[in-house]
Amino acid sequence: MSIIQRTQPTPYLYSEEDIAALIEAAGTLCTPHRAATYRSLIALLAVTGMRIGEAIGLDRDDLDAGNGLLVIRNGKFGKSRELPLHPSTVTALGDYLRRADRPSQAANAPALLVSTAGSRLRYNNVQNTFHRLAGRAGLTSRSALCRPRLHDLRHSFAVNTILDGYRDSGDPGARLALLSTYLGHVDPGKTYWYLSAAPELLKLVGDRLERHLGGDP
Missing domain, CATH: 1.10.443.10 (Intergrase catalytic core)
Structure with a gap:
């Protein structure tokens, strides 16, 4: 089967x-x-x-x-x-x-x-x-699995909220907890999934980790 x-x-x-x-x-x-x-x-x-x-x-x-x-x-x-x-x-x-x-x-x-x-x-x-x-609006599919969807306005809001937290040099972790509540997620893991497909966000996370490991403030 x-x-x-x-x-x-x-x-x-x-x-x-x-x-x-x-x-x-x-x-x-x-x-x-x-x-x-x-x-x-x-x-x-x-x-x-x-x-x-x-x-x-x-x-x-x-x-x-x-x-x-x-x-x-x-x-x-x-x-x-x-x-x-x-x-x-x-x-x-x-x-x-x-x-x-x-x-x-x-x-x-x-x-x-x-x-x-x-x-x-x-x-x-x-x-x-x-x-x-x-x-x-001229929005076209970026791949077979990445097409403009109404629901992805929600994804974009979530990603931009955390991006702003990194750019402001604030505490993205604290902002993530607030975001989870704002979005109405029962499980914060759902919020993490929303953020996992954003290359710009992953780069900011990687840059912060690299600075941390290198001893930079």
Whole structure:
């Protein structure tokens, strides 16, 4: 009996230019509100690292603008958590909710991000739209296992958070513990896996180890 082994895809780590290109591509969608919805969604995923299911599951009441928080309710494994937001993100979400072209049907739906029909976004539709946007943004596969995926915005957020820790000469280990909580990981080992495919991060780790072994501060 043969054993079929599943190969994990290689994370597609997005640069700031890639994310800007995706947001710009979202601006080409067929209606201004649909464009604003996908621009908001992509930006939100990029700056919070939340799961796509968590993002489309957000309700308007989950945004606590006064305290600068997003509340993730019933995330993976039934866990809930609060995500502190940058003030610019709070402002952008508030502007999105106050758009004059927000579908009238959305008044009866609790969802934060809504379709042109005023209903909650559907996972399959979001995935299909993202693939089209990646093409318009000029993002191409880097290998058979490394293709632009929506979920990899989460990978990119995790890697950039730790990269900033190394560049700031701070304590990346302490930042890793915070990152694990922020991402909603029950097992910190899951967070380590997110970071294992980043060549730039591995180089920084190697450089720090080399300095340590060489006695440099």
